[in-house]
Amino acid sequence: MTGLRERKKQATRDALMTAALQLALERGLENVRVEDIAEAAGVSPRTFNNYFSSKYEALAARHTDRIRRSAQVLRDRPPGEPLWEALTRALLAPWEGAGRTMLPPGPEVREPLRLLTSAPAMEGESLRLLFSADGELAAAVAERTGTDPERDFYPQLVATTVIGATQAAVRYWLSVEPAVPLLPLIEEALRQLAAGLPDPSTQPDPMRRGVPQ
Known part of the structure; x- marks a missing residue:
């Protein structure tokens, strides 16, 4: 069974992926920054960088x-x-x-x-x-x-x-x-x-x- 920590990490990863997609579809890829994705997902840009290297x-x-x-x-x-x-x-x-x-x-x-x-x-x-x-x-x-x-x-x-x-x-x-x-x-x-x-x-x-x- 997946532990609580792993589930929380996956939830954060999912939230970042979802936010990135929604913002890209709404604004266009060139108008989305890492900071925007992090804010939409409710985390810091530093947390974003712990999961992904780029938008x-x-x-x-x-x-x-x-x-x-x-x-x-x-x-x-x-x-x-x-x-x-x-x-x-x-x-x-x-x-x-x-x-x-x-x-x-x-x-x-x-x-x-x-x-x-x-x-x-x-x-x-x-x-x-x-x-x-x-x-x-x-x-x-x-x-x-x-x-x-x-x-x-x-x-x-x-x-x-x-x-x-x-x-x-x-x-x-x-x-x-x-x-x-x-x-x-x-x-x-x-x-x-x-x-x-x-x-x-x-x-x-x-x-x-x-x-x-």
């Missing part, structure tokens, strides 16, 4: 937290469950109950997020953090498959691929018209990945542009 890291860290949670969920899935079913459930877990992921988003949600995620500084920071976290998911895959993440290519290949599929689903969610819910899109991306990404032109009932009907 960009505070914004991108939610991605790595999701990956780490997915790694833990994968470890907790039933041992006899097929790998790709367990992976799908693990990758979906951090998104379940997170806002309106089962409903199509409105333009007031997607447009600010598109601007934020397309900023060069954010793209670079997100990539850096994703590379730092995918090793944890690879280790969980290795445990489940009885492979060695230091010697076998498979765990890292799987981890990098499923993270990429999830990110692709999010990017598609931000741009596709008409808007679609996020959670089913992530699940479909992982399903297609598990099936070996079959050529849609050869399928008897191909999905329209990859969106679940």
Whole structure:
């Protein structure tokens, strides 16, 4: 069980990430300072610096937290469950109950997020953090498959691929018209990945542009 101190630290981290996102969406990334984020979260700038090195890291860290949670969920899935079913459930877990992921988003949600995620500084920071976290998911895959993440290519290949599929689903969610819910899109991306990404032109009932009907 997580101790009280660890829960308080996680609560502070969550508050800083939430404040950073809300302010960036409201004001634009260039108009947000570390001091603003700290004030909105009810802590000092010094406390902010104990958790994050920059506003960009505070914004991108939610991605790595999701990956780490997915790694833990994968470890907790039933041992006899097929790998790709367990992976799908693990990758979906951090998104379940997170806002309106089962409903199509409105333009007031997607447009600010598109601007934020397309900023060069954010793209670079997100990539850096994703590379730092995918090793944890690879280790969980290795445990489940009885492979060695230091010697076998498979765990890292799987981890990098499923993270990429999830990110692709999010990017598609931000741009596709008409808007679609996020959670089913992530699940479909992982399903297609598990099936070996079959050529849609050869399928008897191909999905329209990859969106679940």
